[in-house]
Amino acid sequence: MGAEMQLTTERLQQIELILQERQHIRVTELSEQLGVSEPTIRRDLKKLESIGRVRREHGGVSVATSTTTEPPILQRVTENIDEKRRIGQMAASLIQDGETIFLGSGTTTLEVARHLYNKKNLTVITNALNVAHQLAGNENITLIITGGVIRHSELSMIGHIVEQTLKDLRADKAIISMRAISLQDGLTNVDPLETNTDRVIIQCARKVILVADHNKFDKVATGVVAPITAVHTIVTDDQTPLSTVQNLRELGLEVHLA
Known part of the structure; x- marks a missing residue:
């Protein structure tokens, strides 16, 4: 930038x-x-x-009276649910037994968590309450919850505590979602308080996997998190325009269509 x-x-x-x-x-x-x-x-x-x-x-x-940061996560759970389930299943297939992963907040990342049930000896770091709840009963997973200030609409933890915790941890892969994705403007977020936390999340892993349904592309929000090339792999659905997919691949990103 x-x-x-x-x-x-x-x-x-x-x-x-x-x-x-x-x-x-x-x-x-x-x-x-x-x-x-x-x-x-x-x-x-x-x-x-x-x-x-x-x-x-x-x-x-x-x-703006009509402005909201974004619909609360509990309202978004049923949006594009079939696409999110397919994306979650495909993203989970990219995770290997024995790895340490960071799993971020969001409805699509929750679908990834739901498809980790057959993995062995995973360590999962998360700042998402819904993800932590989904994985808490799985004895094959060592679960690390970052702590932090709760963002109620997202059931996520953000702020200095999260950021400091992640500076002391390293993951093989970070699986994240993002509110808006653009080839030119990169990864952007609507909540300025969450932007710094997202930046630290991206830095904690050797490989970043972005999970996003087709509605997230060609959009720009206020807070710049990182250029699109900060991501290594994108898992999306088959309704994402082929021109967008091709442009992403030309930038060297690995793109999977679920």
């Missing part, structure tokens, strides 16, 4: 955090608080408005 893009991304995240506290703020106040010009702030707000995060008003900005 270029230095300028990183600064812009960090500033967008700061604006969202400020709005979470204030709900409404004037452009002049944002300019003073963030130490950049008003034209720069207006360009930032235009970007946030384009993805439905804020509503611009005369001289200021407020949180």
Whole structure:
């Protein structure tokens, strides 16, 4: 990520955090608080408005009334369920007995967890409560739960505690999901507080496997996690456009269609 893009991304995240506290703020106040010009702030707000995060008003900005970070995980459990089950089964087949894996939060990663029942001597690290619950009764799995601050909508743990724990651990493979995936903008997330945690997760494993149904592609969210090439393998469903699959393979990524 270029230095300028990183600064812009960090500033967008700061604006969202400020709005979470204030709900409404004037452009002049944002300019003073963030130490950049008003034209720069207006360009930032235009970007946030384009993805439905804020509503611009005369001289200021407020949180978009229709904006949610994303539907809660309990609402998403039945979305594209057949595709997610196939993706979960295929991703689980890439895991070998005796490996240490990180398994992230999300509805698709939960399907991966459900297909690990026949694996032997696995160690699974997770920051997801639903994944931990799914695996807790499996005596063939050594389960490590990271701890951290609960993000209730995702049943996941984020923040400094998770990040510090993962800095002390190494996995053979990290299996993650992501809210938005783009060839140009890479892996992005809608929650600015979760972005740093996602970055540390990617760094804890020798190989990163991204599980994502077709709806996640060609989308961009506010917080940049990593370029698409930070991923080694993508498991998706057969409704993902073939042009997208081909472009990913040309970048050197291994792509499996479930």
